[in-house]
Amino acid sequence: MAVRRGAGVRVRLTALAVLVVGLGLVAGGAVALTLVRDQLTGNAEAEARRQAESFAPMISGGLPSVLPPLVQVVARDGTVLGASSELAHTRLLALWPDGGAVKGTSRLPDGEHHAVAGVLASMGGQPVAVFAAVSLEHAEEGVEAATTALSIIVPILLVAVGGTSWLVVGRALRPVEAIRERVTEITASQLSRRVPEPPADDEVGRLARTMNEMLARLEEVHDRQRRFAADAAHELRSPLASLRTRLEIGLAHSSGTDWVRLAGDLHREAVRLGDLTDELIVLALAxxxxxxxxxxxxxxxxxxxxxxxxxxxxxxxxxxxxxxxxxxxxxxxxxxxxxxxxxxxxxxxxxxxxxxxxxxxxxxxxxxxxxxxxxxxxxxxxxxxxxxxxxxxxxxxxxxxxxxxxxxxxxxxxxxxxxxxxxxxxxxxxxxxxxxxxxxxx
The missing domain is CATH 3.30.565.10 (Histidine kinase-like ATPase, C-terminal domain)
Structure with a gap:
């Protein structure tokens, strides 16, 4: 029957190391990209709020003829009272800053995403909202650069981890392979040979010492069995030779043989042979x-x-x-x-x-x-x-x-x-x- 061979321990451990490290790097990269995006977006929102707060005091007496870029003034009912040229027909946020300031993101007609912040202001004694927008282009470029860097670094790290794992596992399993090769060479006539023992007191070292102890026990049992077989043959030869000799003499001189006496002698030898056989069986089954x-x-x-x-x-x-x-x-x-x-x-x-x-x-x-x-x-x-x-x-x-x-x-x-x-x-x-x-x- 053919023996099915699966992936070796070295392959499985290397694949496992690459898989675990790869999952860790992907998860870590995702977290890092999220943190970078949140940080850059938060910086843009803070800049938009600073611009809105700096412009709000300037409209207390009325709107200036020209508004700063990406700034918009909205009345309580949602009417756009004034805006820079690129925001003339676009409402930045549908929120009203009742609690102080509001923030969010918005896509302008040019297709770019912007971080938006709004603050409450007063113009001619009436409450209005001042919104300011800051482009998120730099934030998106930063996230894209981080993504590109991770897409290059992660495969390189995985290749390095795989190669290192392959070498380390191979080095760790080298004594095991040496033990396997030595065991395949040991036969019943070579039980005095031993497997190589690595100097380290680790699992492989203990395995090698345990196998050598097992080989020593097998050698002892083999030697005992061989001595037992030789001694048993020697001891059995004497009563069997005696029985055969007496029977041959009796048969050769049948007329002058005292068969009753011969039967008694043979009975004693048979009893001795039976006792010896019983004791040999006890030792053989020990x-x-x-x-x-x-x-x-x-x-x-x-x-x-x-x-x-x-x-x-x-x-x-x-x-x-x-x-x-x-x-x-x-x-x-x-x-x-x-x-x-x-x-x-x-x-x-x-x-x-x-x-x-x-x-x-x-x-x-x-x-x-x-x-x-x-x-x-x-x-x-x-x-x-x-x-x-x-x-x-x-x-x-x-x-x-x-x-x-x-x-x-x-x-x-x-x-x-x-x-x-x-x-x-x-x-x-x-x-x-x-x-x-x-x-x-x-």
């Missing part, structure tokens, strides 16, 4: 757990697993000290932690297992100790590794696959806890500390 998280009474889980050990009657189990502990977690996984610790202790104990459980304000701690031979100092840091078995365990038929304690560590860490082998006067003493309020990770 990163894809689906069991829901809920409240778990850890003390009840421990007591249930202890009952299974006591039922077998191989060793005695003592509780010291032991108290209730309730936490958030996955009951099935926590049961396996307890079961594996008890199985390990039962396997190595001579006569007795001691189990302790207590809770503090923020964590619960489980202790499983045995009176066995203990763990050699050289193996203390290895007991939680997958498929590790001490030489002493390898010499025993039920030595296990070396996965029990590895499962304990992985489940405990997934619940946000810690597991360690503590010093002990005799035997081995395992401690598991689990937080009471932290949700386990998926």
């Amino acid at each position: 990163d894809g757990v689906t069991e829901p998280v809920g409240w778990v009474d850890l003390d009840e889980v421990v007591l249930a697993e202890i009952d299974a050990v006591r039922t077998r009657g191989v060793v005695d189990v003592e509780l010291s000290p032991f108290s209730a502990a309730r936490m958030r977690g996955r009951a099935g996984e926590l049961s396996r932690v307890v079961r594996n610790l008890l199985d390990n202790a039962e396997h190595h104990a001579r006569h007795r297992i001691t189990v302790g459980l207590w809770s503090a304000e923020r964590f619960a701690e489980l202790v499983v100790a045995d009176d066995g031979p203990g763990v050699p100092d050289s193996d203390r840091t290895k007991v939680f590794e997958r498929f590790f078995r001490s030489q002493r365990a390898r010499e025993r038929d039920s030595g296990g696959a070396g996965l029990g304690l590895a499962i304990v560590r992985e489940v405990t860490e997934r619940h946000g806890g810690l597991v360690w082998l503590a010093d002990s006067a005799e035997g081995a003493c395992f401690h598991v500390r689990l937080p009471l309020a932290v949700e386990p990770s998926a």
Whole structure:
């Protein structure tokens, strides 16, 4: 299916910057033109009023023979009593200055707009109005000049804004493009490579560091899976080879083979192979757990697993000290932690297992100790590794696959806890500390 490609981020951001700035410049230009027009028109109206006020005292005794340009005298009934030659047949304003002065605009016969102001005067004892007009040609020329200037400046500014935005956005996205190119080069066999991290502590820098942290986790998981596959193949090869060898020998010497004894040997190997397969499945599903998280009474889980050990009657189990502990977690996984610790202790104990459980304000701690031979100092840091078995365990038929304690560590860490082998006067003493309020990770 074809992938639809729209405008890139660089294009969209540049267009957005040009659009926003363009709208701002247009709105600002309109406001500026309005202010210029109002200012120039107001100046013309003020000049017209000044001329009218300066002429009004001159008609108190009667009209002069010649009136100044663009001046008109109007009676109360609207009759034009006198006007300059260009205003002989035109009434400037239909208003009467009752409150003092009036103002407005008018178009004269020559087609030009004029600002008009009128004031009240007295001629021969009768009230009259004196109107004066001032051309708005200069105001219109000023507005036209401002409009021309804006029509030139605005496109230049928009081009400058667009070019600057294009360069700035391109520079800002350059690390993102470098990250993209590096990610396309990384394959499953090159997880050790990292994306370039820009020095700035901004969104792009944090993205690069987050991706490198993700790549580090993927590399760790990939390495673990590869080691797991190699170790699993190695461990499975031994019981399968034993089964095949014994069957081939039995078939080659069928007349002299004790088939009942061979069946018993094969059964033991099959049980060992089944146990190993179960533990491998647990580890393989460790990163894809689906069991829901809920409240778990850890003390009840421990007591249930202890009952299974006591039922077998191989060793005695003592509780010291032991108290209730309730936490958030996955009951099935926590049961396996307890079961594996008890199985390990039962396997190595001579006569007795001691189990302790207590809770503090923020964590619960489980202790499983045995009176066995203990763990050699050289193996203390290895007991939680997958498929590790001490030489002493390898010499025993039920030595296990070396996965029990590895499962304990992985489940405990997934619940946000810690597991360690503590010093002990005799035997081995395992401690598991689990937080009471932290949700386990998926």
